[in-house]
Amino acid sequence: MTIALETQNLEKTFGGLRVTRDLSLKIEQGARHALIGPNGAGKTTVINQLTGVLKPNSGRILLEGQDITDLPVHKRVLRGLSRTFQINQLYPDLTPLETIGLAVSERLGHGGDWWRRMGTRGDVNGEIAELLTRFHLLDVMNEETVTLPYGKQRLLEIAVAIAAKPRVLLLDEPAAGVPESERHDILAVVGALPRDVTVLLIEHDMDLVFSFADRISVLVSGALLTEGPPEQVARDPQVKAVYLGEEAVNV
Amino acid sequence: MTAILTNLFDGVAYGMLLFVLACGLAVTLGLMNFVNLAHGAFAMAGGYVCMVLVNRMGWPFFAALPLAFVSSAAIGIALERTLYRHLYTRSHLDQVLFTIGLTFMSVAAVDYIQGSSRVFINLPAALQGQFDVFGVGIGRYRLMIIVICGLLTIGLQMVLAKTRFGSRLRAAVDDPRAASGLGINVPQVFAFTFAFGCGLAGLGGALSAEILGLDPYFPLKFMIYFLIVVTVGGSSSITGPFLASLLLGIGDVAGKYYVPKMGPFVIYTMMIVILIWRPNGLFGRTAAR
Amino acid sequence: MTAASDVGFHAQRQARWHYGEVAFWLMVLACGFLFPTRYLIMTDILRLALFTMSLDLILGYAGIVSLGHAAFFGVGAYAAGLLALHGIINEPVLALIVAGLAAMVLGFATSFLVIRGVDLTRLMVTLGIALLLEALAERFSNITGGTDGLQGIEMQPIFGEIPFDMFGKAGFFYSLAVLFVLFLFARRVVHSPFGLSLRAIKNNPLRAAAIGIPVNRRLIAIYTLAAFYAGIAGALFTQTTAIASLDVFAFERSADLMLVLVIGGTGYLYGGLIGAVVFRMLQELFSTITPQYWQFWIGLVLVVIVLVGRQRLHRWVLYVPNLIIRQVAGRKAVVAVPESDA
Amino acid sequence: MSDLLAIEALRAGYGEAVVLPKMTLSLAEGQVLALLGRNGTGKTTLINSIVGVTRRFSGTVALAGTDVTALRPDQRARAGIGWVPQERNIFRSLTVEENMTAVAQPGPWTVEKVYEMFPRLKERRSNFGNQLSGGEQQMLAIGRALTLNPKVLLLDEPTEGLAPIIVEELLKAIGTITRAGGICSIIVEQNAQKILGLADRVVILERGTIVHDAPSAALKADPSVLERHLGVAGAAH
Amino acid sequence: EDTVKVGLILPMTGGQASTGKQIENAIKLYMQQKGDTVAGKKIEIILKDDAAIPDKTKTAAQELIVNDKVNFIAGFGVTPAALAAAPLATQAKIPEVVMAAGTSIITERSPYIVRTSFTLAQSSTIIGDWAVKNGIKKVATLTSDYAPGNDALNFFKQNFTAGGGEVVEEVKTPLQNPDFAPFLQRMKDAKPDAIFVFVPAGQGGNFMKQYAERGLDKAGIKVIGPGDVTDDDLLNNMGDAVLGTVTAHLYSAAHPSQMNKDFVAAYKKAFGNRPGFMAVSGYDGIHLIYEALKKTNGDTNGDKLIEAMKGQKWESPRGPISIDPETRDIVQNIYIRKVEKVDGELYNVEFATFEAVKDLGKTKK
Ligand SMILES: Nc1ncnc2c1ncn2[C@@H]1O[C@H](COP(=O)(O)OP(=O)(O)OP(=O)(O)O)[C@@H](O)[C@H]1O
Ligand SMILES: Nc1ncnc2c1ncn2[C@@H]1O[C@H](COP(=O)(O)OP(=O)(O)OP(=O)(O)O)[C@@H](O)[C@H]1O
Ligand SMILES: [Mg+2]
Numbered sequence A: 001m002t003i004a005l006e007t008q009n010l011e012k013t014f015g016g017l018r019v020t021r022d023l024s025l026k027i028e029q030g031a032r033h034a035l036i037g038p039n040g041a042g043k044t045t046v047i048n049q050l051t052g053v054l055k056p057n058s059g060r061i062l063l064e065g066q067d068i069t070d071l072p073v074h075k076r077v078l079r080g081l082s083r084t085f086q087i088n089q090l091y092p093d094l095t096p097l098e099t100i101g102l103a104v105s106e107r108l109g110h111g112g113d114w115w116r117r118m119g120t121r122g123d124v125n126g127e128i129a130e131l132l133t134r135f136h137l138l139d140v141m142n143e144e145t146v147t148l149p150y151g152k153q154r155l156l157e158i159a160v161a162i163a164a165k166p167r168v169l170l171l172d173e174p175a176a177g178v179p180e181s182e183r184h185d186i187l188a189v190v191g192a193l194p195r196d197v198t199v200l201l202i203e204h205d206m207d208l209v210f211s212f213a214d215r216i217s218v219l220v221s222g223a224l225l226t227e228g229p230p231e232q233v234a235r236d237p238q239v240k241a242v243y244l245g246e247e248a249v250n251v
Numbered sequence B: 001m002t003a004i005l006t007n008l009f010d011g012v013a014y015g016m017l018l019f020v021l022a023c024g025l026a027v028t029l030g031l032m033n034f035v036n037l038a039h040g041a042f043a044m045a046g047g048y049v050c051m052v053l054v055n056r057m058g059w060p061f062f063a064a065l066p067l068a069f070v071s072s073a074a075i076g077i078a079l080e081r082t083l084y085r086h087l088y089t090r091s092h093l094d095q096v097l098f099t100i101g102l103t104f105m106s107v108a109a110v111d112y113i114q115g116s117s118r119v120f121i122n123l124p125a126a127l128q129g130q131f132d133v134f135g136v137g138i139g140r141y142r143l144m145i146i147v148i149c150g151l152l153t154i155g156l157q158m159v160l161a162k163t164r165f166g167s168r169l170r171a172a173v174d175d176p177r178a179a180s181g182l183g184i185n186v187p188q189v190f191a192f193t194f195a196f197g198c199g200l201a202g203l204g205g206a207l208s209a210e211i212l213g214l215d216p217y218f219p220l221k222f223m224i225y226f227l228i229v230v231t232v233g234g235s236s237s238i239t240g241p242f243l244a245s246l247l248l249g250i251g252d253v254a255g256k257y258y259v260p261k262m263g264p265f266v267i268y269t270m271m272i273v274i275l276i277w278r279p280n281g282l283f284g285r286t287a288a289r
Numbered sequence C: 001m002t003a004a005s006d007v008g009f010h011a012q013r014q015a016r017w018h019y020g021e022v023a024f025w026l027m028v029l030a031c032g033f034l035f036p037t038r039y040l041i042m043t044d045i046l047r048l049a050l051f052t053m054s055l056d057l058i059l060g061y062a063g064i065v066s067l068g069h070a071a072f073f074g075v076g077a078y079a080a081g082l083l084a085l086h087g088i089i090n091e092p093v094l095a096l097i098v099a100g101l102a103a104m105v106l107g108f109a110t111s112f113l114v115i116r117g118v119d120l121t122r123l124m125v126t127l128g129i130a131l132l133l134e135a136l137a138e139r140f141s142n143i144t145g146g147t148d149g150l151q152g153i154e155m156q157p158i159f160g161e162i163p164f165d166m167f168g169k170a171g172f173f174y175s176l177a178v179l180f181v182l183f184l185f186a187r188r189v190v191h192s193p194f195g196l197s198l199r200a201i202k203n204n205p206l207r208a209a210a211i212g213i214p215v216n217r218r219l220i221a222i223y224t225l226a227a228f229y230a231g232i233a234g235a236l237f238t239q240t241t242a243i244a245s246l247d248v249f250a251f252e253r254s255a256d257l258m259l260v261l262v263i264g265g266t267g268y269l270y271g272g273l274i275g276a277v278v279f280r281m282l283q284e285l286f287s288t289i290t291p292q293y294w295q296f297w298i299g300l301v302l303v304v305i306v307l308v309g310r311q312r313l314h315r316w317v318l319y320v321p322n323l324i325i326r327q328v329a330g331r332k333a334v335v336a337v338p339e340s341d342a
Numbered sequence D: 001m002s003d004l005l006a007i008e009a010l011r012a013g014y015g016e017a018v019v020l021p022k023m024t025l026s027l028a029e030g031q032v033l034a035l036l037g038r039n040g041t042g043k044t045t046l047i048n049s050i051v052g053v054t055r056r057f058s059g060t061v062a063l064a065g066t067d068v069t070a071l072r073p074d075q076r077a078r079a080g081i082g083w084v085p086q087e088r089n090i091f092r093s094l095t096v097e098e099n100m101t102a103v104a105q106p107g108p109w110t111v112e113k114v115y116e117m118f119p120r121l122k123e124r125r126s127n128f129g130n131q132l133s134g135g136e137q138q139m140l141a142i143g144r145a146l147t148l149n150p151k152v153l154l155l156d157e158p159t160e161g162l163a164p165i166i167v168e169e170l171l172k173a174i175g176t177i178t179r180a181g182g183i184c185s186i187i188v189e190q191n192a193q194k195i196l197g198l199a200d201r202v203v204i205l206e207r208g209t210i211v212h213d214a215p216s217a218a219l220k221a222d223p224s225v226l227e228r229h230l231g232v233a234g235a236a237h
Numbered sequence E: 001e002d003t004v005k006v007g008l009i010l011p012m013t014g015g016q017a018s019t020g021k022q023i024e025n026a027i028k029l030y031m032q033q034k035g036d037t038v039a040g041k042k043i044e045i046i047l048k049d050d051a052a053i054p055d056k057t058k059t060a061a062q063e064l065i066v067n068d069k070v071n072f073i074a075g076f077g078v079t080p081a082a083l084a085a086a087p088l089a090t091q092a093k094i095p096e097v098v099m100a101a102g103t104s105i106i107t108e109r110s111p112y113i114v115r116t117s118f119t120l121a122q123s124s125t126i127i128g129d130w131a132v133k134n135g136i137k138k139v140a141t142l143t144s145d146y147a148p149g150n151d152a153l154n155f156f157k158q159n160f161t162a163g164g165g166e167v168v169e170e171v172k173t174p175l176q177n178p179d180f181a182p183f184l185q186r187m188k189d190a191k192p193d194a195i196f197v198f199v200p201a202g203q204g205g206n207f208m209k210q211y212a213e214r215g216l217d218k219a220g221i222k223v224i225g226p227g228d229v230t231d232d233d234l235l236n237n238m239g240d241a242v243l244g245t246v247t248a249h250l251y252s253a254a255h256p257s258q259m260n261k262d263f264v265a266a267y268k269k270a271f272g273n274r275p276g277f278m279a280v281s282g283y284d285g286i287h288l289i290y291e292a293l294k295k296t297n298g299d300t301n302g303d304k305l306i307e308a309m310k311g312q313k314w315e316s317p318r319g320p321i322s323i324d325p326e327t328r329d330i331v332q333n334i335y336i337r338k339v340e341k342v343d344g345e346l347y348n349v350e351f352a353t354f355e356a357v358k359d360l361g362k363t364k365k
């Protein structure tokens, strides 16, 4: 199996606080990998380093074998690394149509095109339409994002990430704020991605994690506590002690 | 050596003057996140009140100073209650438009009432001239400014850092809705802070009249300086603007003394360089607001 | 696929010309024939409109605030003045472009300083740059004429054919043509993916980068373009008034510009035009009534505008035209003013 | 009157929109009420209306027998309402500690006690609000509401984003606090299963109206109600 | 057509506003005193504000000429403004009466320009001559760094050094300068006999205050310069430190003629403060317009009016003045004055007179 995403001895400190400690993770291509851990363990920080929002103090990040540690955010996206945010990061004044249109245009390399108007490229339009349909956003495509209900915004957040046609997708608590009944829909969309797309998921909803992931890494205080298939992690007494608690988890 | 010390003293005094003028703005802009470009108008109001009291009505200078504070604060609170409070939630551009409008109005109004000639406040003899300390000329008036500003800074810093008022204020600014839902009387906190900022401006106006002169264009002429101090200092504390004022004051005076040709360049260059080096100001808090 | 064509249709929605827009430009053109005695003030408005459009490109679309836009205006103005004064390029249109390019170079060079930092920082850095340039222009008075400005500029005829006349007729139509051409270009740009990506950056730079937009590069590009526009506005200024003096760099010029744009509304290109008309007319009106205290009334108007709310004002102003158009053309609301402020 | 919180015919919403047409609900001392409902049914609006940050059209809210309808939100808060907003609304330019001290009121809950409950916060006491992880923000929001020493504790999705072990402890703690006396709690929750164990009473909203109001024991016994109103099986997956 | 229109363009707002106000006041006063008809024509003043910004001046002038069909344009607070209007005066063939701006070149820019104010060369050269003759050997200069400041400096230096004086320190201050402390300190350290000062109207007060604060007066360093620094407008407000300041200028409110006493009294009565040299320039400017119309008998042909203005001679509140027929510039007495207390108020008291001084800036070229 090839490794899609890898960190080597990653270190990150805020002031005196070591938030990522000598972290070496390997995520296989096509994996459905979950990253769990107590609050403040540094999960979001890891994602931020993977995507280039934060610079690690030391260590390397490899995407499909290539070193991307020093690449700026947007270049990583163009190389196939895309993410969602724990708290929605959308364009309040733009419509879903524009939001997704932009993501698609950028990926196809038309983003810097300053002469041809939006909406005049058939291939782009087709793809936008397909995404809007898939994420049930077609009926609200002309409404400003601020005015959308939270659930729709959350869907849009994921749709934007997927519009970048990622080969590695990072999901930071994608189900946060989404009601029980719709959570699985969201992961269903993600699950329906082609098998060769690698997904790294951060989530506190254990039902979701265990129904989705085929491999789990547990992060505690910035360091890797353990890693393995779900059943093994669920039984791990250390994981229970620091994270899962006593309540049994159905796997 | 004495030349250096004299310049240092002048620089400190000039910096303090900038600070006393700008610290009200540091409060409204930095802490309340309200772009009050009419700040200079409140300063001017304080200055003119002091001038009228001292020159026309024969009040002693030190009695008129507190009144400069009080009258500007009173104007501030009146405007806050009637107009400003509607604008806290509006965009910064709206705030700019509104406060520039107020500034224009104040300029024309003062021109109408007081005429466009520059005026000065008659000082008591005790504040005039210099005295000598080991060959270093110490201006009495400048010394007084340094003392007043020093006290002011310490007082302000105490209030903001050590009392709950400071954190309540910042909470109210960060998220007025949540703050009010959690027991903070947001309008009151804002009104009080705003009035206080205006009062400081008034005091600054009265103190600066001697050195800068007072005329109806005061608010427009010195707007840039206030903004420079607040931006360079960083807008989340009082110490930032304080140190920025000192730095700019000393830099400006030294620059003008040693390389007079570079006079106008010093302060702008310093500002640009500092802001490029630290985009949030010298003491700005990490993330952008 | 119908959904795709639907998407295409809606994506182009904003880029399509509205009747209201066509009417607007016809009206502007008509003014040139209706008020032959007012060419000067109308030219002044057009120049200001162009200048404001330049600010709108960076503020309204990319969210970069600037209090030093006069820097580019000034460079354009002096460039055009020097070209004409020393007879380097006599043909105004060519000189205009060269002056614009000069401003553009400065824009590119300073863009690196501006893209960093928060709003307030940007305001002050841009302001600082303009003030520094003003001080420089004052210092190098052997080139710029110092406080007296460039003296003795004489403009040659446009294309060697149309001379600038004292009543400002040629100047007006020349300015209008330049404004219109640049407007068309800007309109095209803002409706392109590039233009949309600017709005995305303004809305949320974090997300913008996370979908692969090279944020800095886009900001530099638009800032440079805006500098070009501002330079052209400055050059037009010099060409139509035969004056270039230090106050082209002045803080007041940048500040007025901001007022004009905010009055007109940001982010739809017409804000500059509308704001320029409103602002200048008010100034003209009040300063005729009271040359001494007109600032008071301008100030009052600004205060009232803010208190009433620009959106509401726009709605009131557009109520009648929309009503008429609806009656005549049987369409729904035709002219709308989108509000999107930094 | 023994009800600590009494809402009477409350009609509230935002701007012109009415979200809660006519809400009547009361809560006795020591009670934990679970508020359930699908997205957008008005749970948050109800909480916010008790806090006083929505638009009230008519109706009253009473706290410990006193009518607080006419009071501003900050006065209500000081009269004894503790609020954990859904979006957490941490004051970003205040440190963790300042977030609490800025609003604290005298009473048994002090900053120190909150630190005991969430040791994590103590470690981060001088971090600014915007330098916290999602879960830490949630803890702080809860801690902040506690330092208000409220009579009525309103928790809008408090378990969101918290690690399972913390959720377990938190819910236990809320139960203990509430039953220890003098106060009552309302918890909004997406995952019904999580709090059935804790709550005394469950209220389900639909389009701003109460469609189900019963002791939680009854729901545990009859999961079909949940299925009907929330579209999920009461049983765990 | 029975009205003659005068387009008056002045800075009524902005930093130069007090110049504009003084001139406008003086014109009002004149027209009150002399009536608003001359040679059977009614005089109508149309006032426009240009805030001392040349492009506004130009637009205002153009509008006045094209729309209001004015017969004169007048006013002009600063040199660039006067220059901006010059080509229009030439094209439209109407007189441009400059009432404030003081650079030499102005009148050379159009054959239709006349000036009733002054040139900086007039007073600066005179004070230079006076200084060397009165025992001042070493001078430090402090001038505002803009064209008028540089003019003042150069003309002063020229005459002062020619007479054997030495300039020991030369500082140019920025135009917008809040604090003079560092510059004054430099002056003090240079230990000259006197400081030659030119700062724009309005800043004189700041300068004098800080001069006194720093004890330069006590150190025996005198202030000399053209009269702008002790402008009557502000003088009384500056405190006793200004006592003894010697300046050369065209006008003092204390000029001991009956005409001036009446003028000052009337001005004070009407506007509540003392007239300064800007007021008297405006007063003379409108007088010149009246006289020209009288001479042409109401004919408003620009060429005739200009002809009529050339060589006019009259007694002004400042003393006898005339318009040089060749340069159309003003010829006037320059007085050396010292600040003294008269009846408890500070005045520039004249003690020496240089008669009929032409614009030396031009005559020397
Ligand atoms: N800018 C910052 N400065 C200082 N400390 C920070 C900063 N950002 C995050 N931290 C700290 O780093 C730690 C890791 O935060 P991170 O957001 O990565 O946690 P997380 O694992 O995502 O937690 P959660 O599950 O609660 O979202 C936290 O303790 C947080 O307080
Ligand atoms: N600020 C607002 N202005 C206008 N309408 C609003 C506002 N906030 C919420 N609404 C509307 O009020 C209704 C109820 O929303 P509310 O947030 O109370 O639902 P909720 O039950 O808390 O949902 P969720 O489970 O998503 O938190 C929704 O239809 C929503 O669109
Ligand atoms: Mg996180």
Ligand SMILES: [Mg+2]
Residues within 6 Å of the ligand: D043, D044, D045, D086, D156
């Ligand atoms: Mg909710």
